[in-house]
Amino acid sequence: MNNTKHFNVTIRVWRQEGPEEPGRMMAYKVNDVSPDMSFLEMLDLLNEDLIKKGAKPVTVESDCREGICGACGLVVNGDVHGPDEHSTVCQLHMRRFKDGDVITVEPWRVKSFPLLKDLAVDRSALDRIMAAGGYISVNTGAAPDANSVPVNKDDAEEAMDSAACIGCGACVAACPNGAAMLFTGAKLSQFALLPQGRPERQRRVLGMLEAMDKEAFGNCSNEYECEAVCPKEVKISNIARLNREFLLANLFGKAEPSAVSGHLLSTPDVPEDE
């Protein structure tokens, strides 16, 4: 709130009409930027200007603009979700920039997230991973009293750490292999840590990993980029737990040994627990 002086920036932004069209970077001047504006409000300013000129505005997705819906996601000056640590791009504010800055804005570049238009990509592959096991199979109306199943407080807290994932896909966008293992590992961890999730843990991990491979996500090779960019600080130990769940499922699962392979090539060397 202290600096109220307005300034001008140049935005270099990826423009692409459709999935099959060629794309290119285009530069636009954005004037009269307030330091209190969010980054997306600055893009609003650019788009309002383009609309008034009868030009097509930049297609860019966002919704809640408070960092929880996961709809936004941009690469700003090469940083997934921008320069602020552990933040969504909608929470990035223009006080981070200064007059005359040239800011590069690109979409998530991930094979499994086909580009739709300009900065908008299709992340429905993550929904399909969820449909392959990211749930606890309990029908409405069948549950016992909530306090009949005590949950260790530390486990509940750790499950919440994992459950905080907003499904934005930043972890995939930051990974050199385009892996969705942090996303998948977070959901597997949440349920593995809770007694409610344990009965079908083997089915769950096999199903979700199979879906992950089917959607052509890559594998983890210990780059730690996912953890570095996650706006909700989901930890890489979730990938360790994914591997552990996978191993246990293959060793002790009643299901056929999974055709999924390659996930155990590398395991992040972080402490694991049960």
Added chain:
Amino acid sequence: MNLNANIPSGPIEKKWDSHKFNLKLVNPNNRRKYDILVVGSGLAGASAAASLGELGYNVKVFTLHDSPRRAHSIAAQGGINAAKNYPNDGDSVWRLFHDTVKGGDYRAREANVYRLAQISNQIIDHCAALGVPFAREYGGLLSNRSFGGAQLSRTFYARGQTGQQLLLGAYSAMMRQAAAGTVEIMNRREMVDLVVKNGQARGIVARNLVTGELESHAGHAVLLCTGGYANVFYLSTNAASCNVSAAWAAYKRGAGFANPCFTQIHPTCIPRSGDHQSKLTLMSESLRNDGRVWVPKTKGDKRPANQIPEEERDYFLERRYPAFGNLVPRDIASRAAKMVVDESKGVGPTGQSVYLDFRDSIKRKGVEKISGEYGNLFDMYYQITDEDGYKTPMRIYPAPHYTMGGLWVDYNLMTTIPGLFALGEANFSDHGANRLGASALMQGLADGFFIAPSTVGGYLGAAKFETVTTGDPEFGAAARTVQERMNRILSIKGKKTPSELHRQLGNVMWNDCGMARNEALLKRALKKIPEIREEFWSDVIVPGADKDFNQTLEKAMKTADFLEFAQLFVKDALERRESCGGHFREESCTAEGEARRDDAGFSHASVWAYAGEGKEAVLHKEPLTFEHIKTAERSYK
């Protein structure tokens, strides 16, 4: 307009059970023959789709998002109420029922609210079973906290992300049904019209937001779970895509719209910083458990907060409402803040805010305890304002947050159009003129998980259906109307963007129909709104084409609907010449400035019927009777 609420007879405690017994059932083998269209994938939509899918119905879910998990329920922070009485502080179904009716300022239907309180406990059970990581005590049992409008702790929570965790729970249950083949997820589809045939809701027309194609979908029942319309104010705590369009389309097809003027203005939002502002960010009401709200006693006191000595601070909520203090309901806290700001005691660069101060609770509990409970909110506040709430008081100001009004529904959650149901915030039923904190999540999930699965089945089992296909002329006619509207918008090529026009509307609504309303202001708004509408239809500019991923066109269509709807909103506010809950008419208040209800004149739901384009909406009334709760002046003193 038939406003029979179909409230079952018998004692209030037994109504829901006996009603479920009396509802027709659909044989499990026949359920897959029924197609149910669920519009919206928030708490109400996702939970309804999951439950109906589990029962074996053939469900399609439409979401305008790229993923159903993004619906705005995700942003609810504080918690979800239930009458579990785990803390042993005297809670009961009856007390939750009582608090909700009183909190709504006696403008909700008793039977519906009682059922909501009854179901509240099952919701917690089910969500815990779905793996929602609720906060726990060291003994492993669930933890509770208190919330505005209640003198006990009945709120279950998952840090400051309760809405997210509950939505992901409902979403995961729905995705399980997607895998099972009972639920089909239609991403990036926006409902643009409702199709009614032979008096029944039989389908929708949706726009594919990527290709721009209009798609027809036929079904035996349509469930609108499309949320609220607080974005009519342009600036609100709602997500950018929240809108009234689906409900408005239903209204124009014959569904009654109830109490449109009942809006909740939430007291703990981050104040606006300038004209660029695209939304206002809410901070959970739970902050009022430990934060104290105050302003300087002296007008125009510009000293930094920490330099204002204790005796020169006015803790105005504690002063005016000693019994509830900082935990008075939202409408009361918001109005009190407006009152001190109007007296020029507001703080911050704009003078449009009040302090929310954690100094005393940090002293009492330690900074670690406070950051453990509210850390994410302090972080969020810092990111947006660049100010550290641990060191200086936060600044807050009220903002539009939730709309209690919505499509009129009966006890079955069915609108005045047979086969069209409205769930969650989209309906009007349970919160009267003011919603208590942590009750929206409860209602969305009660409607979706537990009520609709019975009542939609009851409708399907009892109704007669002709064969309807998307080739029927009603679908073509609806699609043509939408197409013509889009063509018209695209052809204007004027000078104003849809956002500019929306902001203009928002200013009128906030200034003339916001926290305090009076006849002169409302009449002024009724003149200004048509002028903006006129401006829209003669001067809007929308580049690009309809058969394209065109976000400006989406925005324009939503704005066009808001411009029509706003008129009804203000008309309703003008017609209701009493103060109740979030609806404060300056003409109707006590000597102390508190809201004065007029039970003799206005103990009813105002239900508006569409009369055709250019014609005045027609008012119908559903009288409200209170047999179990004695109406009284709502006092939190």
